[in-house]
Amino acid sequence: MVPTAFDQDKIFVSQFIDACSSLGFSAYAYSVFSFISRHSHVYVYNTMIKALTDSHSAFEALLVYRSIGRAGLRPDSYSFPFALKAVVDFQDLRLGTQIHCQTICVGLDSNVHVVAGLIQMYSSVGCISDARKVFDERLGSFDVAFWNAMIAGYAKVNDPDSAWGLLERMPRTGTYSDSVLICWTTVIASYAQMDRPNEAIDVFWRMQCEDVKPDGIAMLAVLSACAHLGALQIQLGECIHGYIHKHGFDQMVTLNNSLIEMYAKSGDICKALQVFENMNHKTVISWTTIISAMAFHGLGMQALQMFSRMERAQVKPNDITFIAVLSACAHVGLVDLGRFFFNTMSSTYGIQPKIQHYGCMIDLLGRAGQLREALELVNQMPFKPNAAIWGSLLAASNIYADAELGEVALLHLIELEPWNSGNYALLSNIYASAGRWDKSLVTRKMMKDKGVQKMPGWSFIQVSNRAHEFIAGDTSHPQFDWIQKILFSMNEQLNIAHHVQIEYDELLDFDG
Incomplete structure (x- = not known):
């Protein structure tokens, strides 16, 4: 390129820098850029910023961005999104706001790519309110990229409810692009990651009602929710399995791995094995999952x-x-x-x-x-034992009625999990099994003195493809009043049936 003067051509130089970076030669690409940058075009600067950002060299990428002005050039609609992405990696809010001001100065603060980059930048550094302000200022000109960036921003700060609320407000155009599908998938995945599988499945059903066709990533997210609920959502999991097979997704290794996990957690190990055996390509994750x-x-x-x-x-x-x-x-x-x-x-x-x-x-x-060997291994570990390890020892002490080891384990667990009622209850049971009632009462008293509340157990039922959670005395369910009314009605009918049975039995005795 040098003897033929192609090194002065912005297209060829940009392609060369991009190729070098994609092959892992970012340093050489940067040296070539430094050699020709004085007489270059902003297009070349953009390519270099993108290459450095993709290789996680955010600091160098921002230096290149700053050098655009010194070269007498002006950032364009590609420069700002690439620079904002580097700000996200660098986590520098002050620099991000400076770039935001520069977009206003050059009149590109309404450009769709720039706005999406600003929303992503603010939400990634934890300023979700600033991201929403940028979004609301552009709400009049609908572009799915704005909505996608804002929904992803809410998901990033673990606020799936706001993401879902925004998705419900998003204008429906009648035709759905990949960007719209990403919005739905983001909400489903956000609920699943927050251990709220019911909501994830509700959004998936709504997605079906609006005729948005899920892709492999969307099905991965909803399969994760099904796996979390276990047997309560086995039917939905089977429906998704059928959809995967019907639409030719059954060669996706990640989907098959998720199906194995879903079936296993739902209690159907036979179907999990069947999915595994039918896989043409098995990765280490596939083997590990089964x-x-x-x-x-x-x-x-x-x-x-x-x-x-x-x-x-x-x-x-x-x-x-x-x-x-x-x-x-x-x-x-x-x-x-x-x-x-x-x-x-x-x-x-x-x-x-x-x-x-x-x-x-x-x-x-x-x-x-x-x-004893287990305790020796704990003492030999190059790590500080965590609550799970002391919990294992406490459980083993309960099985083999070793009150001495149980005491040791509990003392460590009180430091690590001072409010876990199960630890106190388990040690109390160990003492009781050994006939040491005084120690058992002392343990219960210690739990009471520390104000540790016993954690209630939860019950789950499935009604119309939705899992409902209850504890004894729970009044938080949104249909609590209606449930109480039905229970009272059932109780009255049972009482009537009971009295009828008594009268019938007395009548038989009288006839006898």
């Missing part, structure tokens, strides 16, 4: 056999795979095999055990009654 599913269902030996199949298929396990394998060993009490996998993780597979692996191993030893 191993974990089988361990979850108590099929420890089958899970370990699946791990052997995975090794024969020459798929390298990751750290999450070993969590599933150690859990499988714990479910069937294979202590020696669990020790073997735990000890060979590093030497054979190059995976250093994390605190989760130590937790699995301690749980395995605790379930097998080897409490």
Whole structure:
């Protein structure tokens, strides 16, 4: 390019910089840009800013953006969105507001790409009210990119209700583009990530009613919600499975992995296995998901056999795979095999055990009654034990009535989880099982003195494809009054039936 003077052509130079960056040679691309930038066009600057932002070199990208003015050039409608994306990576609100002012000065603050970039920037740095102000100022000129950016902004700050409220207000044009589909998918995923599966499924049904065709990503989000609800939404999960097969999405590995997880959490391990076996391409996530599913269902030996199949298929396990394998060993009490996998993780597979692996191993030893060894492993850990590890020891102490170890575990749990009533109740039960009623009462008194409230248990029922949650004495359900009315009516009918039965029985006795 140099001998032929193509290095002075803005299109060729931009394509060259883009190609270098995409191949991982960002430093060389930047050196080429620095050499020719003095006589360059803003198009080349934009390409360099984009390349540096994509390679997470936000600081350098912002330096290039600032150099546009020094070169006697003027930022255009592409410069600002790329620079704002760098601001998001750099998390610099002050610089973001400066760029916002510059968009106003050059008259590009109404450009659709610039406005979307500003909304994304403000919401990403936590200024959702400023993002909404930018959105409301452009509300008169409908463009789905504005709405998409604002809905994504609410999802980013974990406010799915505002995202859904905005989506309901979005003008319906009769035809739906990919951008509109992204809005719906964002809301569904936001509810699912906030552990609000009912709302995620409601939005999915509304999406169907408005004839918006879901894509693979939307189905991933709603499958996550189905998996969270387990057996309560197995029918919806099966419907989505049918949709996936009908529309040719069944070759998407990520969807199949989610189907395996959904079926497993819904209690249908046979269908989870069927999905797995029908997969043409299985990744390490696919193998790990099915191993974990089988361990979850108590099929420890089958899970370990699946791990052997995975090794024969020459798929390298990751750290999450070993969590599933150690859990499988714990479910069937294979202590020696669990020790073997735990000890060979590093030497054979190059995976250093994390605190989760130590937790699995301690749980395995605790379930097998080897409490002293479990406590020794806790003391040898290169990590500070967390509540899950002390909770495993406390549960094992309950099973094997080891009050001494239970005391040790509870003292640590009180520091880590001072308001968890289950820990106190469990130790109290350990003392009671050992006949140490005085200690049991002291534990209950300690719980009362600290003001720890016993956490109530929840009940779930499914009505018309929606899961409803209840606790004893709960009055928070929006249809509470109607439910009470039905219950009173049922009670009256039962009383009437009871009195009729009594009179009938007395009549039979009289006839006799």
